[in-house]
Amino acid sequence: xxxxxxxxxxxxxxxxxxxxxxxxxxxxxxxxxxxxxxxxxxxxxxxxxxxxxxxxxxxxxxxxxxxxxxxxxxxxxxxxxxxxxxxxxxxxxxxxxxxxxxxxxxxxxxxxxxxxxxxxxxxxxxxxxxxxxxxxxxxxxxxxxxxxxxxxxxxxxxxxxxxxxxxxxxxxxxxxxxxxxxxxxxxxxxxxxxxxxxxxxxxxxxxxxxxxxxxxxxxxxxxxxxxxxxxxxxxxxxxxxxxxxxxxxxxxxxxxxxxxxxxxxxxxxxxxxxxxxxxxxxxxxxxxxxxxxxxxxxxxxxxxxxxxxxxxxxxxxxxxxxxxxxxxxxxxxxxxxxxxxxxxxxxxxxxxxxxxxxx
Amino acid sequence: xxxxxxxxxxxxxxxxxxxxxxxxxxxxxxxxxxxxxxxxxxxxxxxxxxxxxxxxxxxxxxxxxxxxxxxxxxxxxxxxxxxxxxxxxxxxxxxxxxxxxxxxxxxxxxxxxxxxxxxxxxxxxxxxxxxxxxxxxxxxxxxxxxxxxxxxxxxxxxxxxxxxxxxxxxxxxxxxxxxxxxxxxxxxxxxxxxxxxxxxxxxxxxxxxxxxxxxxxxxxxxxxxxxxxxxxxxxxxxxxxxxxxxxxxxxxxxxxxxxxxxxxxxxxxxxxxxxxxxxxxxxxxxxxxxxxxxxxxxxxxxxxxxxxxxxxxxxxxxxxxxxxxxxxxxxxxxxxxxxxxxxxxxxxxxxxxxxxxxx
Numbered sequence: 092x093x094x095x096x097x098x099x100x101x102x103x104x105x106x107x108x109x110x111x112x113x114x115x116x117x118x119x120x121x122x123x124x125x126x127x128x129x130x131x132x133x134x135x136x137x138x139x140x141x142x143x144x145x146x147x148x149x150x151x152x153x154x155x156x157x158x159x160x161x162x163x164x165x166x167x168x169x170x171x172x173x174x175x176x177x178x179x180x181x182x183x184x185x186x187x188x189x190x191x192x193x194x195x196x197x198x199x200x201x202x203x204x205x206x207x208x209x210x211x212x213x214x215x216x217x218x219x220x221x222x223x224x225x226x227x228x229x230x231x232x233x234x235x236x237x238x239x240x241x242x243x244x245x246x247x248x249x250x251x252x253x254x255x256x257x258x259x260x261x262x263x264x265x266x267x268x269x270x271x272x273x274x275x276x277x278x279x280x281x282x283x284x285x286x287x288x289x290x291x292x293x294x295x296x297x298x299x300x301x302x303x304x305x306x307x308x309x310x311x312x313x314x315x316x317x318x319x320x321x322x323x324x325x326x327x328x329x330x331x332x333x334x335x336x337x338x339x340x341x342x343x344x345x346x347x348x349x350x351x352x353x354x355x356x357x358x359x360x361x362x363x364x365x366x367x368x369x370x371x372x373x374x375x376x377x378x379x380x381x382x383x384x385x386x387x388x389x390x391x392x393x394x395x396x397x398x399x400x401x402x403x404x405x406x407x408x409x410x411x412x413x414x415x416x417x418x419x420x421x422x423x424x425x426x427x428x429x430x431x432x433x434x435x436x437x438x439x440x441x442x443x444x445x446x447x448x449x450x
Numbered sequence: 451x452x453x454x455x456x457x458x459x460x461x462x463x464x465x466x467x468x469x470x471x472x473x474x475x476x477x478x479x480x481x482x483x484x485x486x487x488x489x490x491x492x493x494x495x496x497x498x499x500x501x502x503x504x505x506x507x508x509x510x511x512x513x514x515x516x517x518x519x520x521x522x523x524x525x526x527x528x529x530x531x532x533x534x535x536x537x538x539x540x541x542x543x544x545x546x547x548x549x550x551x552x553x554x555x556x557x558x559x560x561x562x563x564x565x566x567x568x569x570x571x572x573x574x575x576x577x578x579x580x581x582x583x584x585x586x587x588x589x590x591x592x593x594x595x596x597x598x599x600x601x602x603x604x605x606x607x608x609x610x611x612x613x614x615x616x617x618x619x620x621x622x623x624x625x626x627x628x629x630x631x632x633x634x635x636x637x638x639x640x641x642x643x644x645x646x647x648x649x650x651x652x653x654x655x656x657x658x659x660x661x662x663x664x665x666x667x668x669x670x671x672x673x674x675x676x677x678x679x680x681x682x683x684x685x686x687x688x689x690x691x692x693x694x695x696x697x698x699x700x701x702x703x704x705x706x707x708x709x710x711x712x713x714x715x716x717x718x719x720x721x722x723x724x725x726x727x728x729x730x731x732x733x734x735x736x737x738x739x740x741x742x743x744x745x746x747x748x749x750x751x752x753x754x755x756x757x758x759x760x761x762x763x764x765x766x767x768x769x770x771x772x773x774x775x776x777x778x779x780x781x782x783x784x785x786x787x788x789x790x791x792x793x794x795x796x797x798x799x800x801x802x803x804x805x806x807x808x809x
Contacts, residue, residue, distance in 0.1 A: 178596045180663070205663060237537045238695040240728055299663040304539070304564060306662050306698040332701070333747040336597040339665040339702020346697045369599055373747055384743065388692040388732055 103132045104201070105160075105168035105193070107186055111175050112136035112147055112156060114402060115365070118258050119203050120174030122287040124151040126266060132166040133157050134174065135189070149402065160189045173202040176286060178336065178366065180205025180229070190214055194223050201226045203286025205300060228286040229297040231309065238307035238347045243390065245318040247280075248443040251348055252328040252398070253382055254356035255372045256364050257337060260428075261328035261356045262288050264398035264435065267427035268354070269325055271436045280321035282313040284344060288327045298347075299329055299340045306340060307347025314348050323443060326350060332381060335367050342385065349390045352442050353382050354435055355420075358400040359412040375419050396438035397424035462491045463560070464519070464527035464552070466545055470534050471495035471506055471515060473761060474724075477617055478562045479533030481646040483510040485625060491525040492516050493533065494548070508761065519548045532561040535645060537695065537725065539564025539588070549573055553582050560585045562645025564659060587645040588659040590668065597666035597706045602749065604677040606639075607802040610707055611687040611757070612741055613715035614731045615723050616696060619787075620687035620715045621647050623757035623794065626786035627713070628684055630795045639680035641672040643703060647686045657706075658688055658699045665699055666706025673707050682802060685709060691740060694726050701744065708749045711801050712741050713794055714779075717759040718771040734778050755797035756783035 106124075108117040112134055124131050124144050133155050134144060140158035144151025157163045171193040173182065182190070182204055190200060190208065194217050202208045202225070209215050209225040218225050242249070252261040265281060266288075272279040281288070283295025296309045310326070317324045326348045330337035355378060364370040373381065379394045386392040397416045401409035409426055416424040423434035465483075467476040471493055483490050483503050492514050493503060499517035503510025516522045530552040532541065541549070541563055549559060549567065553576050561567045561584070568574050568584040577584050601608070611620040624640060625647075631638040640647070642654025655668045669685070676683045685707045689696035714737060723729040732740065738753045745751040756775045760768035768785055775783040782793035 205661065240694050240726060243728070299661075301662055302564065302658075303660055303662050303665050303699045303702065304658040304696060307695050332744075335599050335705050335708075335748055336666050337663055338705045339698040339700075340662045341698075342691075342701035343662065343698020346694050349694075367599060369602070370748055381743065381747075384740065385691075388740075389694055389729055 102130045102170040102201070103168050104130050104170050104172040105163040105166070106131055106134040106172045106174040107189060108134050108136045108174035109186065110136060110138055112139050114148055115258060117174045119176050119287045119290065120172065121148055122262065123172060123290060124148065124154060125263070126291045128152065128154065132168050133163045135160060135163050160192055168198065170199045170201060173200070173204055173208075176203050182206060182208065182211070187214065191217055194218050194221055197221060197223055199224045199226065201228065201290065203228045203290065203297070205229060228289045229300040231296055231301040235296070235301055235305045235312060236308045237305065238311045240349070242311045242314045242347070242349050245314060245324070247318040247321045247324045248352070248439070248446055249314055249318075249324045249326060249348060249350045250352050250354060250439055251326045251345065251350035252354045252356055253341070253345070254328060254331055255333070255358070255378055256331050256361060257334055258365065259356055259358050259361065260398060260400035263400075264354060264356050264427050265325040265327050266291065267432045268436050268439065271427070271432040272323065272439070275436070277323060277440065278321045279323040279325060280317040282317045282324055282326045284310065284313060284327045284329055298344055299337065303339065306343030310344045310347030323439060328356070331364070332385060333370060333373060334364055335370055345382075345385060346389055350386070350392050351446060352392050352439070353386075353394045354396050354398055354439070355379060355382070355394045356398045356400065359416075360403050375416055379420055394420070394422065395442050396435040397422050398435055399424060399426045401426045401429055461489045461529045461560070462527045463489050463529050463531040464522040464525070465490055465493040465531045465533040466548060467493050467495045467533035468545065469495060469497055471498050473507055474617060476533045478535050478646045478649065479531065480507055481621065482531060482649060483507065483513060484622070485650045487511065487513065490531075491527050492522045494519060494522050519551055527557065529558045529560060532559070532563055532567075535562045541565055541567065541570070546573065550576055553577050553580055556580060556582055558583045558585065560587065560649065562587045562649065562656070564588060587648045588656040590655055590660040594655070594660055594664045594671060595667045596664065597670045599708070601670045601673045601706070601708050604673060604683070606677040606680050606683045607711070607798070607805055608673055608677075608683045608685060608707060608709045609711050609713060609798055610685045610704065610709035611713045611715055612700070612704070613687060613690055614692070614717070614737055615690050615720060616693060617724065618715055618717050618720065619757060619759035623713060623715050623786050624684045624686050625650065626791045627795050627798065630786070630791040631682065631798070634795070636682060636799065637680045638682040638684060639676040641676045641683055641685045643669065643672060643686045643688055657703055658696065662698065665702030669703045669706030682798060687715070690723070691744060692729060692732060693723055694729055704741075704744060705748055709745070709751050710805060711751050711798070712745075712753040713755050713757055713798070714738060714741070714753045715757045715759065718775075719762050734775055738779055753779070754781065754801050755794040756781050757794055758783060758785045760785045760788055
């Protein structure tokens with residue numbers, strides 16, 4: 092498996108998120124802070140300077156938000172992390188000077204943008220001149236095959252997180268469940284399919300960055316590589332089957348990874364696709380039916396649990412939303428960040444035991 | 451619109467299809483021969499040397515099949531066309547020497563492979579040294595945006611050909627219907643989405659070759675560019691929603707082009723996805739239902755006609771298959787190559803008139 096550069100664990104990131112640090116707008120920064128907080132020393136966002144990560148996100152403790160690159164330097168970062176992954180994935184023009192200053196100071200740059208920093212006509216040569224590594228997390232390996240269906244030979248139980256929209260918690264649900272299952276002694280692998288999952292896991296393929304004909308092939312390879320030492324492979328979902336810009340990636344990931352089961356991720360407060368108000372998100376039962384219908388012609392797969400993202404609800408609203416999801420679908424539900432991930436983890440282990448008992 | 455190099459019309463292609471010239475194995479060659487036969491002087495396929503295109507394909511008249519590159523030269527070609535587009539799209543190693551000889555003789559190379567000839571470490575520099583153009587039809591423009599749904603503003607009626615498998619007649623159905631409609635005075639555009647459609651039309655974007663996040667954006671741009679001077683935009687379909695390798699491209703094309711209606715293309719004799727015998731093709735009524743379900747959350751679109759590919763059936767079998775398709779779906783059906791395309795064309799014009807009358 093061609094892997095992204097593994098996290099050395101020794102990074103001290105200054106995270107670039109100017110004007111964009113927030114629960115829904117700085118996905119890469121947020122996941123890095125949630126899962127590897129010791130790698131982040133400061134976040135640059137002029138509009139929120141003086142706050143902490145916890146003030147802005149509700150987690151991340153005392154990591155400071157700073158007003159400028161120079162303020163960030165006081166926290167002795169040794170690397171830069173581009174903290175956003177906007178639609179289309181380009182570096183904001185105004186950030187270029189900051190990235191250049193980091194490179195000139197010898198700071199490696201980590202980026203999940205579609206537009207590769209290493210290919211930038213100014214930043215690429217600058218980094219090479221200074222001998223500074225650029226980690227473009229979305230750059231795909233060059234030898235991805237066309238999918239073959241070989242993934243059907245995998246003995247592990249493959250579970251894909253899917254959802255009603257982009258940036259709704261598919262990666263987070265998978266990581267929370269992974270950690271919960273590992274704490275209970277299960278052999279579980281996480282297959283990272285996006286820049287942030289790769290940043291956290293240290294390997295993976297960004298399936299939205301491969302050439303379109305190879306989406307399923309990339310997904311297949313991720314599962315084949317993750318499966319051998321695991322009983323459960325949790326595949327990080329991407330996009331949504333109703334997303335007007337990215338649905339191709341989602342469907343290719345479903346048909347390439349051929350999961351045995353789905354975990355459905357939604358945000359109760361979200362009624363329309365973000366930035367696409369003309370697309371109404373189908374009801375939870377409809378989403379369940381649609382995913383099962385799409386999988387069926389290749390390999391039938393049920394939705395076995397629901398993971399809700401309730402960060403913008405009160406505790407009582409969140410509990411009500413979970414009860415409602417359970418009632419609507421007849422499936423176990425939880426918010427695996429806010430509450431115990433066990434309802435999802437247990438559903439997966441029950442499914443795995445039933446599946447392997449009958450095979 | 452960034453277009454592929456327009457066909458000059460002055461090419462005299464030697465088509466490379468060694469060991470692969472046939473109804474199902476040399477898609478690019480076959481479409482070029484069907485729609486622009488005057489551009490083809492000979493086909494290289496040692497296994498079928500001495501035959502004519504008509505002998506092998508059932509169309510293409512006296513275009514000769516030759517045993518070698520040297521035999522091909524006797525027909526005075528001035529360009530090479532790679533006649534195949536195999537899974538994964540690489541140039542057979544054994545063809546490289548032939549392509550190199552063509553380049554050395556000053557013959558431009560046209561290719562629809564995923565692996566760009568212009569990027570080949572030997573052939574690319576060789577072509578540049580000789581000043582010979584390489585037309586890599588699948589090379590995408592560099593400025594494709596993320597899809598926005600702007601395609602909903604288009605006044606023309608957008609019709610997408612979809613189908614039960616790859617290489618089953620989606621492009622051919624669209625081209626046959628285009629020609630039939632034009633002959634009847636309708637303003638109809640063809641939006642080429644694959645290497646062969648681009649070769650024939652002289653413009654388009656190969657949606658399977660763009661970065662995965664931009665499939666829908668490419669489809670949207672194709673429709674926006676084709677729409678202004680047309681009442682009908684026929685979008686060339688790709689892959690199939692049940693194809694285990696390429697379904698992502700198909701779904702992205704559906705959600706990016708947001709057709710008002712579908713034309714369903716199938717081959718009655720094909721029961722399983724080619725090269726993927728583990729995937730059974732759903733019944734025609736199921737395919738109709740599945741496509742309508744996938745479109746519905748973004749913009750409802752009915753299947754309005756069926757185009758059958760009956761090349762491997764007798765006349766009476768073909769007529770029976772058409773009657774059966776009509777009976778199963780309640781929709782008009784035809785084989786638009788073998789018989790009159792009118793049932794499909796008329797269904798599109800009726801749909802267009804109803805749609806515009808009520809808007």
